[in-house]
Amino acid sequence: MRKGEKTRERILDIAETSVLQKGFGATSIDELIAEAELTKSGFFYHFSDKNALARALLQRHLERDDEILDDLFRRARELSDDPLHALLIGLKLFSEMLGKLQDGHPGCLVATYCYHERLFDREINELNASGVQNWRQRFVDIFEKIHEKYEPQDEVEVEALADMISTVVEGGIILSKVLKDPKVLADQVLLMRSYVKLLYQPKTVN
Amino acid sequence: MRKGEKTRERILDIAETSVLQKGFGATSIDELIAEAELTKSGFFYHFSDKNALARALLQRHLERDDEILDDLFRRARELSDDPLHALLIGLKLFSEMLGKLQDGHPGCLVATYCYHERLFDREINELNASGVQNWRQRFVDIFEKIHEKYEPQDEVEVEALADMISTVVEGGIILSKVLKDPKVLADQVLLMRSYVKLLYQPKTVN
């Protein structure tokens, strides 16, 4: 039972890299099993078909992503009781983490899958949407706590504000990947942070 | 010479839709020629191979995109001589345009191609990067003019600021597509606009 898990993870690792670099349609099973040193029968023992692989890939990706964000913003809350300051610290930590990635961010499966929607069944597309809604809820919770203490300098919906973090990360990953410059992504998160700062900063005398 | 162009455009139209919905690897030539009512020989008369199709697709996409942005911000400049106000108007127009798209934004080839990099030759990847740098230059020009008249409320690099527009659009497209909600993209552009507003707003008494 344990060895099977190991092989399964190895396949998923190789598949994730390939999918992020070539797209799902161009990721061949033959190539995966060659790199995983496995036979085709071995592959189909773990995944009934390519769709099952896609589902497992996304599930694992969303779980890991959740863990990273949990950990990050938990650490941020430990550094400040104030919800606004905690978010600002969290975004700073996030930016630093992204900037430190050698070879840049490998990419996000949610983004790839959204550009493959006609390839997957409804279940996978719904899983993908639930991932985005999960991000939204996470940040809505944070912004609602901030709104209890601070008044925004502009009319904004909390949901749009929450989505902006996901937006900036997804968009930043794309720009960083295309330009082959990890700094772009880190800078974009800092700009998002700058917006949050200005938005909740009390008006001051010039 | 004119009929060939028409067929070529028809192929590109069908291919673009397919690539944005299923990815490049899963877009089959057989399917394209079936929908375009053409034979395989006819396809290869226009494109030497799939890579040539990819290149033509991206070229056309970038040209069209450029025209749309040229037109949009030209109209915005006609409505205000002030560079800041012109940008704010342009972003408003942009948001409205994106919100009006029935069925939502079809997607951006730059984003898709970035998640297919290993599939394409260097030329295509460089073309993709030049597209992003083109956007950067466009908005850097705008922000530099703004900086001549206004002082930002936070330390920001013009390049990062310029990139933020592309970032928000690319990220917004993804969230909108995944959630099947065109409003998300329009709202994200408005939030970007809100940031620009706050960033250059002179400090006022509370």
Add this chain to the structure above:
DNA sequence: CAAATTTCTGTACCTAGAGTACGGTTTTCA
């Protein structure tokens, strides 16, 4: 209108990869 050019069609063929089926073998673990 006729010639030249462009724009395709038809056929035949090669190769790789997705996926199925299934019997057998080895490895792992309780």
Add this chain to the structure above:
DNA sequence: TGAAAACCGTACTCTAGGTACAGAAATTTG
């Protein structure tokens, strides 16, 4: 040690990318 888990080998089907080439039909141009 024995059952279950984790594979291997083989053989086959089908779809798709891509090549090659001969020629037909449509279109444009002189």
